[in-house]
Amino acid sequence: MQQVSTFDARADIRIGFLVNPLAGIGGPAANKGSDDQQIQARAHSGELPLRAPARAQQFLAELVEQLGPEQLPLFVSAPGVMGLNYLLAFNIPHELTVPSICAKTTAVDTHQQLLAMLTLKLDLLIFVGGDGTARDVCRVVGTRVPVLGIPAGVKMHSGVFAVAPQPAAEIVKRLITGQLTALIEAEVRDIDEVAFREGRVKSRHFGEMLVPAENQFVQAVKQGGMELEELVLINIADEIRARLEMLEENTLLVFGPGSTTQFIQKELGLESTLLGVDVAICGPDNPAKMLDLDVNASELLQHAKPFGQNVRLAVTAIGGQGHIIGRGNQQLSPDFLSLVGKINTWVVATKTKLERLEKRPLLIDSADSVLDTEWAGFIPVICGYQDVVLYPLGWQGIAKGQEAGNINDLVTTVIEQCKTRLDKLGYSDSHFDSHRLFHGRGGNWVGLEWCCVDYFAPNLLVTVFREPPAGFIAALVEQISGFRDQLSLAAVMVQRRFETGAPISVEFGVFEQPWVAQRKALQFKLSANQQNVGFFLDIEPARAWLEAQVDGKRVLNLFSYTCAFSVVALAAGADSVINIDMSKKALAIGRDNHKLNNLQGACVKFLPHNIFKSWGKLKREGPFDVVIIDPPSYQKGSFVANGDYVKVLRKMDVLVAKGGCFLACCNAPEVSASDLKNWVTENTEAFGFEQRLDQSPSFPDVSPERALKMLVFRNVL
Known part of the structure; x- marks a missing residue:
């Protein structure tokens, strides 16, 4: 695929572009259609003027004028007269599809170009043509991608067209600049041209396509146009119910946390948890029934795998930042999200909630940057019964022109x-x-x-x-x-x-090189060749606390990474330290950090083991006066805070000496300090809460409970 970027494209937004150059050729000659091969032959010979190219140029000229070069999206275009020629005339950034086209284009070319475009990531498909073109597009695309028709035909009976090229540009502008834009199902219809020429109108229904349209507040409103939230939520629940009734196979339905999804569950007669991820099953002959409440990431994946593509996820935006994934719902792991797919994710929100985002996009922070990028663009949001809007998703969706x-x-x-x-x-x-x-x-x-x-x-x-x-x-x-x-x-x-x-x-x-982090007299090796450079600045309050605790003490450093806690402890007079981490590479850097600070002769061990398979060995090495628990929030295949943290806490009774303590650190936004306290109470017998360490003043956060938590618990038996 060839890419050309004269302007700096909005590469996060990809719009398919296809022109039927023969659309509308029959109109000026009063032929009542363009499908007849004789009429097409006259157009190829130059006898009949081509209408579609002019309509394509009108649309593109208006789009460039309204958006300016900074905000232009990336167009995925068919070659030559089916798209490329018009983009070149306006210096619009684009990629070309692979299939070539015939000198005299036909419906076969349209079919091949559409199939090629569907293999790419499109947020919207724009086509220039008439009802015949719409019919060809519907056959291939269906409702998989939103479409918008630029009217260029003779007979215009389908509902998928803008009223003119200029309003079509306005709709695209609304999408790109984050304004609420409705997504509706519109009919594709075509008439029998032979009968039409004989004065008879025979219209046939060919299907539906999803079409963006100017949004209006039309349902569940009070005077002044303000939404009445409870009525809106009832309408959203009705839309979910209608979608469930259309299912043809047994399907797993997963509800993310939040008051909106909880309301829907109650309307469907299902049990619910406000802050958990709940799982139900529904099918063509069975009403929805609850399977499991408040599941963790591994339990959710176990539920979902047997259903394959028959999984639907209902989520809502969490908090004022607009996150649909990654805040309060990290049970929705990248593995689960990859299985479900963006197309089977139902985002639900009131229009008032979307308006409060002030055109900022909804956000996804799944801990998998590749998945986040794949999902970025536009996503349908259910705002009521048969009321869906297209809304930007992902940091990439913020309008560059607005920021510029x-x-x-x-x-x-x-x-x-x-x-x-x-x-x-x-x-x-x-x-x-x-x-x-x-x-x-x-x-x-x-x-x-x-x-x-x-x-x-x-x-x-x-x-x-x-x-x-x-x-x-x-x-x-x-x-x-x-x-x-x-x-x-x-x-x-x-x-x-x-x-x-x-x-x-x-x-x-x-x-x-070498590049190091400096902490008082201590140094720590850094790397410019990995995601985490090797030293976490936010956890400095825990290092300072550790210094005051460890003189003459035995220390266990769980999830030790590059062993910064170990270096600080030994430099402060710890009797011994055991570091354990699955990553041999991280432990190798940890050894270098000890050498860098002349601590290689200290009583220190480095265990490259899976912690969950090493409790027996650690018990034999213990008990310890101080245990550090500082796991990753999420590490694919090895640790998920919501499910695995309690497994570590259950071992504290046997690992920590009488009078000893452990420091529980957690950076997972969905886990609060209260959660940690409750987990300790429920899974240990000997420990009482002692203190919560203050956050570093270098890391101010509007939501401290979503930031790093550092809590100390003491063995009181």
Whole structure:
């Protein structure tokens, strides 16, 4: 596939583009249609003018004028007169489909081009033609992809067309700029041209396609156009019920957490949990019935696998940030989401809730960047009975043009916050401790939730979790390099976490190895070749607590990663430390960290084992005075916080010595401090809660319960 990008395309939004160049040729000659082969021959010879190319050009000209080059989507186009020629005339970024077309195009070309486009990721298909073209599109596409017809034919009886090319451009603009846009099922109809020429209208129904249309608040409204929420939720539940009644096979129905989904469950007569993931089964001859409540990720996957593609997921946006995946519902693992697919995910939300997002996209943060990218674009949102809107999904869906005008403001915010943090820390060119200088992920700065800045002397590391607006990186690097005198700055580096492999590039200065994190007199090896560079700054309060606890103590470091806790403990006088982690590579870096700090002679062990298969060995090594529990929130195939954390807690009674303690850390947003306390109460006999460590002031968060939790529990028996 060939890609051409004259402008900087909105590559996250991909629009299929197909033109039937012969559409409408019969109209000016009063032929009442364009399907007749003799009429087509006259058009190929130049006797009849072509109408469709002019209509395609009118649409594209209006789209470029309304959006401007910054916001133009990427078009996936058929070659030549079936699409490419018109895109080239307006310098519109595009990809070409692989199949070639005949010199004299036919319905066979249309069929082949549509099949090729369906193998690609399309958010919308735009076709230029008439009812005959709509019929050909319907045969191939059906309701798999939303479509929009640009009217160019003679006989226009189908409901899939915009009223004219210019309003079609307006609809596309609404989609791209995040305005609520309805998604309706519209009929595809065509007439018998022979009968039509004889004065008889014989119209035939060929099917339905999904069509974006200007959205109106038409259902469940009070005076003034405001939604009455309870009526809207009843209508949403009715839509879900109607969809279930159309199922032809037994299907697993999964409800994500939230008050909206809980209301739907109650309307369907199902038990529910407000904060859990619940599982039901329904079928063509059986009403929905509940199978399981509040399942964890592994239990959910076990339920889903036997059903294959017969799984439906109902989720709603959680919180003010608009997350449908990744906040409060991490039981919906990447493996489960891959099985269900975007097409079988039913997002439910009131229009009022969507409007409160102020055109920001719904978000997906599944812990699998590839899956997040695959799902990004547009997703249908159920807002009532037979009331569906298309809405942007993913960080990539934020309108670049909207951000571009604010680039200077965004950069200024980051620079000012970095300066403020440096002043509070009292930094100078002789102060090398590593710190986070800007924590956008905490949600305190709207529009910068995807950006963080860390100082690992002598380098600054800017991390972006989605593609930033054009020009942002260059402007930020230019201004941030002004810290070079204050910090003896050698390089400014940028890590693009949204790309495969999370690559790090040097944008300013010279990057030299070795690269280390500095903590007082201690150093920790860093790597510019992996997603996590090797030292977590947010957990510094736990390291400080550990220093004060471990003199002469025996320490067990579970999920040790690169063994920073071990280095801190031994430097503070710990008698011994055992580190255990599945990753041999991480433990090898851990050994290097001990050598780097002249601790290689200390009483320390490195166990490259699966913790859940090593309890017997750890029990023989114990008991321990201090145990550190700092697992990943989610690690595919090995650890899911919601299901596996309690398995670790159940071993504390035998691993921790009398009077000893353990530190329970958890970064999973769906697990609260209260959850951790309850888990300890329910799964241990000897432990009482002692304290919760304060978050690092370098990591302010609008929702502390979704951020890192660090709780200390003491053996009181």
